[in-house]
Amino acid sequence: MKREPLVKLVNIQKSFGRVYALEQINLELYPGEIVSLVGDNGAGKSTLTKIISGTEKPDAGGQIFFDGVEVKGWNAAKARSHGIETVHQSRALSEQQSIFANVFLGRELTNKFGFVQRKKEVEETEKLMRRIGYTSKVWTPNSSVNKLSGGERQGVAISRAILFESRLVMLDEPTTAMALSEAGEVIDFIKDLKNQGKSVIFISHNPWDAHSVADRFVILDRGRIVFDGPKGDMTPEDFIAKLHNFAKNS
Secondary structure, eight states, X not given: OOOOOSEEEEEEEEEETTEEEEEEEEEEEOTTOEEEEEOOTTSSHHHHHXXXXXXXXXXXXXXXXXXTEXXXXXXXXXXXXXXXXXXXXXXXXXXXXXXXXXXXXXXXXXXXXXXXXXXXXXHHHHHHHHHTTXXXXXXXXXXXXXXXXXXXXXXXXXXXHTTTOOSEEEEESTTTTOOHHHHHHHHHHHHHHHHTTXXXXXXXXXXXXXXXXXXXXXXXXXXXXXXXXXXXXXXXXHHHHHHHHHHHHO
């Protein structure tokens, strides 16, 4: 029985003036799958994820399907309502505030009188962090973000992204400038998203991280998908050789 994709892009194109950022993009994203999206700078990764998140509109003629139904007038509000969240490279955390305040930043829980329910936010934050496999013994929801490691901060950003039952989480360079131990923490967080049945797009310039986390690779080159296939038994060395081959022939 054929699986139905969560998100399906058909003939997506995007140009800026005379420059094509994306050409004839056909892509399917499935529940419980981690896709490593890779390519050189300028390959079109950012433009593609912006279109999926609704912050950039594709040119006329392309189609976007969600749960098998075409969605017209795709925008950021519709993307979020369908459970699509992005964790940006900067993470956009307020480092002087607590973990729970960051998790609920801009989405505070309020009662019928409009008062923020801090106790409930603390309880929900703890549940969220445990759900993604956060196991720090010294962590509490009231801990300040500036006391956390890079990997732990990324865990806070991921928790915020899944706060409202997201179904697709896109992570932009989530392990950049991290020590190996911190990057390992983030990889574990991401694999736990998959275990919860969520789709994940992992964007990285680090081929080792991209390989370790992926079920499938999508390689972009100058706005086109030049490879879309499962990791299977492909070794990290095989994957890196494939990337070098596309770069050499582009």
